Amino acid sequence: MEISINNLTYRYPGSQTPVFENFDFEAKPGITLLCGFSGCGKSTLLRLIASLIKPQKGTISTTTQHRWSSSAYLRNEVGFVFQQLNLLPLASVERNIRLTAQLASKPQSIADDWIHILGLDPLRKKKPTQLSGGQQQRAAIARALSKAPSIILLDEPTSGLDDLNTTVISNALKAKIPSDAICLIATHDHRLETIAHEILDFNTFLPMEEHLKEMV
Numbered sequence: 001m002e003i004s005i006n007n008l009t010y011r012y013p014g015s016q017t018p019v020f021e022n023f024d025f026e027a028k029p030g031i032t033l034l035c036g037f038s039g040c041g042k043s044t045l046l047r048l049i050a051s052l053i054k055p056q057k058g059t060i061s062t063t064t065q066h067r068w069s070s071s072a073y074l075r076n077e078v079g080f081v082f083q084q085l086n087l088l089p090l091a092s093v094e095r096n097i098r099l100t101a102q103l104a105s106k107p108q109s110i111a112d113d114w115i116h117i118l119g120l121d122p123l124r125k126k127k128p129t130q131l132s133g134g135q136q137q138r139a140a141i142a143r144a145l146s147k148a149p150s151i152i153l154l155d156e157p158t159s160g161l162d163d164l165n166t167t168v169i170s171n172a173l174k175a176k177i178p179s180d181a182i183c184l185i186a187t188h189d190h191r192l193e194t195i196a197h198e199i200l201d202f203n204t205f206l207p208m209e210e211h212l213k214e215m216v
């Protein structure tokens with residue numbers, strides 16, 4: 001599995017400054033942490049790889065079965081956990097997680113495995129609003145992984161979580177993500193460094209908001 005980004009330029013609609021300009025990036029199998037100050041472009045990169053937004057210039061290619069930006073690519077290949085978790089509020093935890101497997105034509109047993117691995121068995125019948133922040137985060141990760149994605153994109157999966165929740169999530173990612181999958185984690189959380197195969201510093205790509213320095 002490989003993701004290859006070449007000469008990419010991306011600017012949000014209405015914005016003067018590009019987040020990326022002539023940007024090259026490659027990802028290989030394993031867990032890679034994307035680190036760097038707030039606003040340097042980590043979430044934007046994940047959205048681009050997921051094909052939720054499209055670059056104005058340059059190419060993104062993947063060696064997945066389905067072509068980058070096809071609807072099958074997003075449905076079958078990409079497991080994405082956003083900062084806003086987007087769990088379906090009216091569906092139970094179990095339904096949220098099983099539905100993703102079903103939509104990707106994957107066996108329900110994968111969903112049930114992730115429910116178990118992430119310690120969600122006692123919470124299967126609860127609604128997302130009845131869960132704590134850490135429990136919701138674990139449910140969102142289980143949901144993303146239940147389609148057995150070849151590309152896993154996690155945006156701040158452990159921010160604000162206590163050590164116990166963080167350890168359960170890190171252990172699950174380390175032990176259960178297939179070795180040929182690519183897992184990119186945008187994070188400020190140094191606790192995740194123990195499970196990373198690679199740590200990329202994004203500070204070099206975009207200038208820091210200088211005015212913030214004057215405010216501290």
Ligand SMILES: Nc1ncnc2c1ncn2[C@@H]1O[C@H](COP(=O)(O)OP(=O)(O)OP(=O)(O)O)[C@@H](O)[C@H]1O
Pocket residue numbers: 012013015019036037038039040041042043044045186
């Ligand atoms: N929807 C949007 N519209 C316009 N500009 C945006 C949008 N989302 C992000 N940006 C801008 O793009 C730049 C990169 O933002 P991004 O969210 O990718 O950073 P980040 O490194 O993930 O930050 P954080 O660590 O705070 O999550 C920032 O300058 C931000 O203000």
